[in-house]
Amino acid sequence: MPPSSRISPLLQPYTHLPDRESFILLTEVLGASANWLVIRFLIDALSIPGDGEKQEEAEVKVILVSWLRDWEFWRSEGRKAGGLDLLRLSQEKRFAFVDGLSKLYLPPMPEAPAHTQPPTVPSQTRTQQTTLPVRGSRIINPRAPPGTSPNLTASPTASIPPPSAPRASPTQQQQQQQQQPHFSLTTPTLAHLKETILSAIAHLTSAAPTSAKILLILDSPDTLLALSSTTSAPPMPTAQTPAPLTPSTLCSTLLDLWTLPNIHTLLPIIHADTPLVSALPSNTSPHPPTPLETASTAFLTRLAHIADRTMSCRLLDTGVARDVSGVLRVTVREKGGVSDEAGFWTEGEELGMGEDEGVGGVREGELLYFVGGDGGVRVFERGAGSGEA
Amino acid sequence: MSSTGFSDVAMAEFFAKTRSYGISEVEALESLNIPQGPVRPSIRLPITLEQFREERARLYEDWKKQAEDKAEADCKKNKKILTRRKFVKELNFTLRTEARVKDSIRAKMGTIPPEFQQRHLPHEKKQNWLNMAKVLSLRKTDNLFTLVLDDLNQSSRPLLTEFIHRGLGHRINMILVSFEAIRTHHHIRFIRANNLAADEIMKRIEGAINPKAQNVILIDSMHDLLEGSNVNVTFFLSSIMRYRETSVIGVYHQDVPIAATPTQAYEPIALATLKFMATTILACRSLKHVISAKAARDRSLLEPTVGLLEEAEGVIQGMGANSNGMVIDAEFRRKTGTTTQESFFIRRSQLSDYYPDGHPHGKLKKEFMILLEQDLAYKAGIHMPEPESTPEPESTFDLGLTDKQRREREGVVLPYHDAQNPEGGEGGRILYDMGEEDDFDEEEDEI
Numbered sequence: 033m034p035p036s037s038r039i040s041p042l043l044q045p046y047t048h049l050p051d052r053e054s055f056i057l058l059t060e061v062l063g064a065s066a067n068w069l070v071i072r073f074l075i076d077a078l079s080i081p082g083d084g085e086k087q088e089e090a091e092v093k094v095i096l097v098s099w100l101r102d103w104e105f106w107r108s109e110g111r112k113a114g115g116l117d118l119l120r121l122s123q124e125k126r127f128a129f130v131d132g133l134s135k136l137y138l139p140p141m142p143e144a145p146a147h148t149q150p151p152t153v154p155s156q157t158r159t160q161q162t163t164l165p166v167r168g169s170r171i172i173n174p175r176a177p178p179g180t181s182p183n184l185t186a187s188p189t190a191s192i193p194p195p196s197a198p199r200a201s202p203t204q205q206q207q208q209q210q211q212q213p214h215f216s217l218t219t220p221t222l223a224h225l226k227e228t229i230l231s232a233i234a235h236l237t238s239a240a241p242t243s244a245k246i247l248l249i250l251d252s253p254d255t256l257l258a259l260s261s262t263t264s265a266p267p268m269p270t271a272q273t274p275a276p277l278t279p280s281t282l283c284s285t286l287l288d289l290w291t292l293p294n295i296h297t298l299l300p301i302i303h304a305d306t307p308l309v310s311a312l313p314s315n316t317s318p319h320p321p322t323p324l325e326t327a328s329t330a331f332l333t334r335l336a337h338i339a340d341r342t343m344s345c346r347l348l349d350t351g352v353a354r355d356v357s358g359v360l361r362v363t364v365r366e367k368g369g370v371s372d373e374a375g376f377w378t379e380g381e382e383l384g385m386g387e388d389e390g391v392g393g394v395r396e397g398e399l400l401y402f403v404g405g406d407g408g409v410r411v412f413e414r415g416a417g418s419g420e421a
Numbered sequence: 422m423s424s425t426g427f428s429d430v431a432m433a434e435f436f437a438k439t440r441s442y443g444i445s446e447v448e449a450l451e452s453l454n455i456p457q458g459p460v461r462p463s464i465r466l467p468i469t470l471e472q473f474r475e476e477r478a479r480l481y482e483d484w485k486k487q488a489e490d491k492a493e494a495d496c497k498k499n500k501k502i503l504t505r506r507k508f509v510k511e512l513n514f515t516l517r518t519e520a521r522v523k524d525s526i527r528a529k530m531g532t533i534p535p536e537f538q539q540r541h542l543p544h545e546k547k548q549n550w551l552n553m554a555k556v557l558s559l560r561k562t563d564n565l566f567t568l569v570l571d572d573l574n575q576s577s578r579p580l581l582t583e584f585i586h587r588g589l590g591h592r593i594n595m596i597l598v599s600f601e602a603i604r605t606h607h608h609i610r611f612i613r614a615n616n617l618a619a620d621e622i623m624k625r626i627e628g629a630i631n632p633k634a635q636n637v638i639l640i641d642s643m644h645d646l647l648e649g650s651n652v653n654v655t656f657f658l659s660s661i662m663r664y665r666e667t668s669v670i671g672v673y674h675q676d677v678p679i680a681a682t683p684t685q686a687y688e689p690i691a692l693a694t695l696k697f698m699a700t701t702i703l704a705c706r707s708l709k710h711v712i713s714a715k716a717a718r719d720r721s722l723l724e725p726t727v728g729l730l731e732e733a734e735g736v737i738q739g740m741g742a743n744s745n746g747m748v749i750d751a752e753f754r755r756k757t758g759t760t761t762q763e764s765f766f767i768r769r770s771q772l773s774d775y776y777p778d779g780h781p782h783g784k785l786k787k788e789f790m791i792l793l794e795q796d797l798a799y800k801a802g803i804h805m806p807e808p809e810s811t812p813e814p815e816s817t818f819d820l821g822l823t824d825k826q827r828r829e830r831e832g833v834v835l836p837y838h839d840a841q842n843p844e845g846g847e848g849g850r851i852l853y854d855m856g857e858e859d860d861f862d863e864e865e866d867e868i
Contacts, residue, residue: 057737059735059737060735061734063736064735075844107511117461127643208468244431278648279680280615280644280645280648283615284600284615284616284645286602287615288615289601290603304735304736304737305734305735306734309729311678312676312678312729312730313675313676313677313678313692314675314676314730321678323680326678326679326680327680329677330677330678330679330680331676332644333434333573333674333676333677333678333729334644334674334677334736336738337573337576337642337674337739338599338601342737344735344736344737344738345735345738346733346734346735347734347735349733361737361738361740362741363577363735363737363738363739363740363743364743365578365743380849383555396740396741398740
């Protein structure tokens with residue numbers, strides 16, 4: 033199955049990487065996860081370009097930073113829903129995974145025996161070999177909260193590795209590189225996040241440093257706000273201490289990541305459940321919002337103000353339906369036909385847009401989608417429930 | 422001349438505008454509500470619109486060629502080696518003259534529909550319009566701090582772009598202190614501020630201020646300045662404003678909450694401080710949302726909520742957010758202490774709105790900002806959303822009306838309307854305009 037046919041033509045304009053550098057915000061709620069949409073972005077970016085005409089275009093590479101889901105989840109999702117072999121792609125240096133889940137607070141655990149085998153196995157049979165153990169571990173790993181680990185409950189303070197030694201020993205790291213070529217976040221500081229992504233960029237662009245366009249996907253960076261204890265404390269910025277983790281510092285870190293070399297499009301995925309946006313200034317609730325509510329609302333609204341395009345997944349307003357998983361709403365910020373060169377916010381852009389179109393010829397709109405059990409997604413317009421994908 | 426009493430050029434301009442709202446010409450004509458009675462005198466065009474355009478293009482080419490020839494001849498005559506820069510300068514001067522001529526031609530040949538003419542406005546409205554025009558063109562010298570309020574449903578970026586266009590056209594030193602953008606146009610002095618401490622930002626602003634020119638400092642998000650106890654925003658703003666001919670335009674996103682530190686809990690909230698200091702407050706709203714709110718008001722319904730306030734989990738931005746052109750609720754504060762409020766509509770600007778000289782373009786040709794009540798789409802309520810589920814009785818008859826039927830029905834002049842005509846109506850005669858499908862039956866008339 034060619035990868036492009038996995039994206040519905042209705043969805044195609046939204047998941048295609050825009051021509052100019054852009055900031056696309058994805059939001060999801062508990063019942064309507066945006067994972068399927070991320071996979072569609074991955075398919076579009078990583079599908080093999082055609083033989084002839086597309087060769088001169090810059091190659092698109094992807095860095096996926098995930099705080100809530102681990103490598104196995106994305107690998108199996110990518111294979112099941114997208115037909116992508118992420119392991120092979122990462123060996124080809126087109127894809128890099130930054131694990132923000134498994135080593136952020138836990139000490140490096142001895143790997144399960146199924147995981148340590150692959151380095152000894154010859155590369156031809158590796159993909160076959162890993163398939164079966166992966167299925168088993170996927171069910172356990174992604175959903176298990178860190179608190180259930182006996183290590184953490186035994187010594188909570190000692191379990192956090194010191195910032196000075198962010199990585200495990202070199203040999204272990206090498207092993208990791210061989211079996212799952214990805215990077216890990218080991219401390220929840222913003223400087224470390226930036227460093228890790230820089231090294232991921234360096235890893236991807238080591239062959240051809242200039243030409244690559246990188247799509248940086250950040251899966252749930254708002255987790256950091258919930259994890260950090262400093263959101264309520266008054267920020268005390270001095271030159272020495274690292275910046276405290278507040279919505280504004282997190283936001284400007286994301287902007288910094290956008291300015292890193294070769295980063296073309298920034299794609300954060302944020303949770304937008306009602307409790308997380310309940311601290312709106314217009315909300316006249318008798319109870320003052322908690323600091324965490326304020327922080328998550330501020331973070332989401334700030335990003336939405338920066339984003340060129342917002343794509344939000346939500347449940348059907350009218351209730352649960354058997355053949356509809358949710359609604360995807362796409363809104364764009366810059367609309368209208370400014371036909372001159374002076375977009376003023378990006379240098380030398382030429383916008384020849386229609387009336388309702390935004391950046392990259394994207395129209396605002398709402399689509400319904402249905403995620404099937406096999407990972408396939410049907411996308412259709414309202415009222416066209418039985419339409420083809 | 423068309424049947425509406427306006428010249429073809431005027432109508433063409435009018436249609437171009439209405440088309441930008443997605444309104445068909447027929448609807449647009451209806452919305453104008455053309456008065457019955459004597460046709461308004463207008464200049465009759467001796468040529469068609471196409472001929473006029475060709476003529477204009479030819480004139481433009483002639484002027485350009487003449488200008489180039491003249492510059493070249495001057496160059497030869499004076500035996501001077503003109504630098505390219507000088508040449509461009511001279512050419513620009515000629516082009517500017519030419520643009521003026523073009524405008525005067527246009528002024529002679531076409532008139533603007535009265536909806537767009539300011540002179541029909543009452544005095545206060547005209548005053549408000551002038552105030553807004555001054556604020557927009559950054560020419561209001563006593564306007565030191567303009568507070569721009571926006572939310573996710575209407576970003577203030579188009580308005581800031583408008584300020585930048587006009588500022589650069591007037592050769593004002595534009596300084597953008599940005600917490601949200603990572604780069605801008607190279608004609609703007611850009612300070613990327615999101616990792617800087619307040620005193621560092623201040624230092625850079627001071628470095629960017631040109632004491633010999635007018636300076637305008639745009640801050641695209643005030644939140645980082647307001648958050649945390651390290652910045653005293655009052656002190657910050659007033660220390661910028663003490664520079665001669667320097668004013669500040671600050672954006673405050675209304676839906677971004679600010680975490681109050683323990684000391685700030687005893688201070689007035691940040692927005693109140695900003696509103697107190699502001700000399701002009703501009704609140705941005707999406708035209709589509711304003712129109713749907715008006716439609717709801719007109720029917721005494723609850724105004725619809727959009728975006729984050731919608732009762733739907735997971736909705737960030739309302740549909741129709743950031744419409745093509747925005748509504749601005751402005752509040753002007755005079756030195757005497759009196760305030761005036763007014764709503765305006767600004768469409769997106771186009772390059773053809775500006776003179777082509779200058780960097781990157783010249784001054785604005787003609788102010789296109791209008792009062793909201795002058796806006797045709799707002800007047801006609803064209804974006805009015807249809808109620809989603811109109812309860813219709815089950816019937817085999819089609820009770821609805823087609824567009825054509827509705828138009829014709831509305832066009833019928835009822836006898837009592839006719840009787841109220843001051844010149845006296847035509848008695849009790851049934852007023853009926855023959856459609857093309859009617860055939861006149863003489864025999865029936867004779868009975």
